[in-house]
Amino acid sequence: MTQHYLLLLLLLLAACEKETKWPLQEKKTPVVVVDGMITDETKKQSIHLTESFDTLNQVPLPLSGADVIISSDGNVYHLREKVLDPGTYVSETAFAGQVNSEYSLLVNSSNKVYTAKAKIASGVVSFTPAKFVWNSSNGLYSVESVADVYTPDPPAMYELILDWSHLPGYASSDSVSTHARLIYYSLPTLDVSEIFAPATEKVYFPAGTILVERRYSLTTEYAAFLRALLLETTWHGGYFTTASANVPTNLSNGAVGYFSACSVNSMILTVGGK
Template sequence: MSQSEGEKKYIGAEHLRKRNNDIMKRFYRFIFISLVAFSCEKPIDWDLQTEDLNSIVVEAIITSEFKTQEIKLSYTITDMNANPLPVTGAKVSVSFQPYSISFEESESYPGVYYSTEQFRGATDVEYTLKIELDTIEYTATTNMVNLQIYNTPPFVYFPEVNAYRLLWDFYQYSPVEQSFTDVIVVWNHIPGYEHPDSLSSARLQFYKFKTIDVSYIVAPQDREKVFFPQGSIAYCSKYSLNDEFGAYLRAVLIESQWQGSLFEASRANPLGNISGGALGFFAVCDVMRDTLEVGQ
């Protein structure tokens, strides 16, 4: 190889090296500028437009227990940290052939209405809720389905923390039954947990639907694990859900606890079964209750 040829190859290699260095410098410069640009923050005051719904929220679950039934009415709110104002002075009734039961507002708890007679929900009966407030009338119609079976909650002991935990999936699938289970666990009667500032109670809720929801399966399973000591008292209530009430609760979960998955749902108030623009749901549920001592 001649000297001129060697010099040419050296010059070519040096030129290629410089060009690659220039490309890498430009690339790193681009990355640096991008990081600086996207990391800059600028405070913006959003002028959020809130809509005055001028409506009410209805919480009405009639159960299969023979007792004084309860209905709660409140006004809608636009601030998530605000306490809803109670709806007072409404005329409330629940009718089913051949009866019509009126509800009277509690003097101690404004917005809470109690039935003037004790009664229970039953299957094969159509129930109609009627609320009269000023010049507006709200109505809803529903029916009750029976519970299939009651399952005792599985409390499992964890020796590493010397405590128990309820090992139930938050959401379950069943092709034959829809239900909602509410478990309230208290342990403030156990020595060492009497202080009012200590965590001494928990409320756990579990749902069973006839659908398999990807929004729950894909969502991060980072629900808080609640442990409680031996001797805690668990108050368990299982409610039946007809198809309409099950669909409503599923929509509420998609709007709230199931948000954050790969399949985001648009934010909106889930539609209930109450006419006149009211929010909430009127339901009649078969219920089974049980009281357990954890670890016994």
């Protein structure tokens, strides 16, 4: 009797089989990715152009041969691609972005035009330097705090550039072992994904390290872009991961990324002894 039941079960399973063809998405044409920021510092401003990719951990390909222009208040600045750094376009002349002035970006690539507008909404804002903590286990320092996770003040991005290559015992070390660049954000939102974000590797450095700390004032729109980007990258994979969503952009014609304009305040200090 048991054999009859098994045979009947096999017949039922076989009768339920149905061939299914899964539609495979065709490989899409790469999308133009713009990473550009102008600041109120008098310097040659730069724009980075790459192509999107659909393979995990793939290195983005630079977008070469584009015509790039930044304009504002009747001034037009042409950008040229760096020969030794394809995809990076630098203004032919140095200029400083002005507060409350609107800047237009125009990129012409493969007969397609992409545009964006950005505005420096606020001037330089003073800030308290980063705090460090000495670690007794290795005799080195690490960053303790930079800015509040949530602050009612205007949103900002903090860039910490650390250099200890000049110290005894490090002169012969390579650049990767003696330099570090850390980025922190102070955004007008409080996300659970940020609070419970995956742990990141802590950077340690010796006393005497030279720190250049820069504060970038962000517009509300740029802060919203950075928040969405962080939710999809740095803050993704924690205990409270949010549903994936498209990251906003201010680029036209299907391009992605962001063109921003920021005021910058900076300071230089030396990390103290124990």
